[in-house]
Amino acid sequence: MSSDSSLQSSAVINEAVQTLRDGGLVAFPTETVYGLGADAKNAEAIKKIFTAKGRPSNHPLIVHLAAPDRFDQAQVDWVPILANWARDVSEEALKLINAFWPGPLTLVFKKDKSVLTDLTGGQDTVAIRAPSHPIAQELLRKFKGGVVAPSANRFGKVSPTSASDVRHEFEGMLDLMILDGGDCEVGIESTIIDLSSGDKAILLRPGAITPSEIFSKTGVKVYLPGDVKANELTEDLPKVSGSLKAHYAPTTPLRLYAPGRVLDALSEFPDIKSRVAVAVWDSDSCLGDDGHPSAHFEEVEVPSDSAAFASRLYRSLRDLDQQGWDLILFPEPPAGEEWDGVRDRLQRACFGSGPSSSSHVSN
Ligand code: TXA
Ligand code: MG
Structure with a gap:
């Protein structure tokens, strides 16, 4: 260094x-x-x-x-x-x-x-x-x-x-x-x-x-x-302060999806037809068999190694936040202690995300 x-x-x-x-x-x-x-x-x-x-x-x-x-x-x-x-x-x-x-x-x-x-x-x-x-x-x-x-x-x-x-x-x-x-x-x-x-x-x-x-x-x-x-x-x-439910939050709504369940995560946002950024593991070649209308999604690769993922997490959230997506979807981090730090940040970021996040955060 x-x-x-x-x-x-x-x-x-x-x-x-x-x-x-x-x-x-x-x-x-x-x-x-x-x-x-x-x-x-x-x-x-x-x-x-x-x-x-x-x-x-x-x-x-x-x-x-x-x-x-x-x-x-x-x-x-x-x-x-x-x-x-x-x-x-x-x-x-x-x-x-x-x-x-x-x-x-x-x-x-x-x-x-x-x-x-x-x-x-x-x-x-x-x-x-x-x-x-x-x-x-x-x-x-x-x-x-x-x-x-x-x-x-x-x-x-x-x-x-x-x-x-x-x-x-x-x-x-x-x-x-x-x-x-x-x-x-x-x-x-x-x-x-x-x-x-x-x-x-x-x-x-x-x-x-x-x-x-x-x-x-x-x-x-x-x-x-x-x-x-x-x-x-x-x-x-x-x-x-990071123990507040909402923290580390982008302005664009952010949600996590379980493996192969992108459409479930979308069900909360019935009006969103397009401009969805979906982070996918770099080890996966595609989103799997969700059958989502691909024209509405753009895939962004994220590292499947926990340290590399952590190192780029906030960079990705900031960049995606500035790109004008309607919704950002991230894969749920896998089980395992080495993922606890990023799981914690992602869950709080989801809770606080969206245009009205500041009102959640101050609670
Ligand atoms: O990696 C880091 O720790 C970064 C870099 C800049 O060093 N700093 C950082 O600071 O994350 P901050 O203020 O964003 O988060 C510090 C956390 C706060 O959530 C605060 O509540 C907790 O540390 N903290 C500070 N003093 C404490 C205390 N006496 N007892 C318990 N928690 C404390
Ligand atoms: Mg802080």
Whole structure:
């Protein structure tokens, strides 16, 4: 990934650092999606993020930290770094960190008292991650502090995976400095694990790093929220904004179809006679025996490998959304944990999609 660094010169990154120090916003690439960054110690700058995104102030932000250099593969001592942000960092937490940071894993801890509640949405916990994208790392290292960064999209909309997506998202609304790091490799947001309850690691948002991978690399068992007794979960505040039923949504209606059941998905839209984009697995040569009137459909191939699918999911949704289809159909992702991240995003995108999506989302 080092070639991505060359997309932005040191001088541009220095300017971005100065913008953050001055309380401004900087959009920057991470390996998952582009983030909209601000100084995590500046309440006014944090407020600008919520305003720009149209995000309710009780939806907490992730603090992004620089990963110190590893010399000779030696393990980095994260304890003093985390001490500025988190309390009760357990042995289990350090196992996850040593295995997956920098990378697409966010961990939720009890917060240190110095962490602004403006960024935690009033909660006593804080979400932290060290992104691996070289531009994000250079920015964070030079800034020498924490940077809060939600995905750089308007609240509830599809997350951006390129610099031009970010530009498009805030065009005419916000004069924003955007660091260009090319297309994001992972393509969906980081996996979030809640470690704040002390004993159990709980999956709050599925992503590229799965519970099985965590278990096999660290021996730490990750529980799903459904595995944990209701009284152990605090439901009063939205822990993960992506956990709203509607999120990541295009303006064009989007639905999923079961294998070979395109016409069933269409039955909800009896008036649509044409302009339907149907995503099909690249492993299938055609839609099968649905007998649909092919003149009304256009097939768009999507990868049948889960990582490749994730990497292009938001790109496809944005592109299809701009092409003026009446309806977009995607195949239901197959069963299997490696598909959980994209299944989660697609289901929420379906629920929030359509011209009136913003009214769903704000609920
Ligand atoms: O991959 C990512 O995580 C990207 C890149 C930019 O780093 N960021 C991202 O941020 O997805 P955002 O704000 O779009 O989503 C962060 C999620 C939110 O849904 C939020 O509710 C959750 O993290 N979160 C933040 N702080 C939390 C906390 N203290 N407890 C539980 N969930 C938290
Ligand atoms: Mg987001």
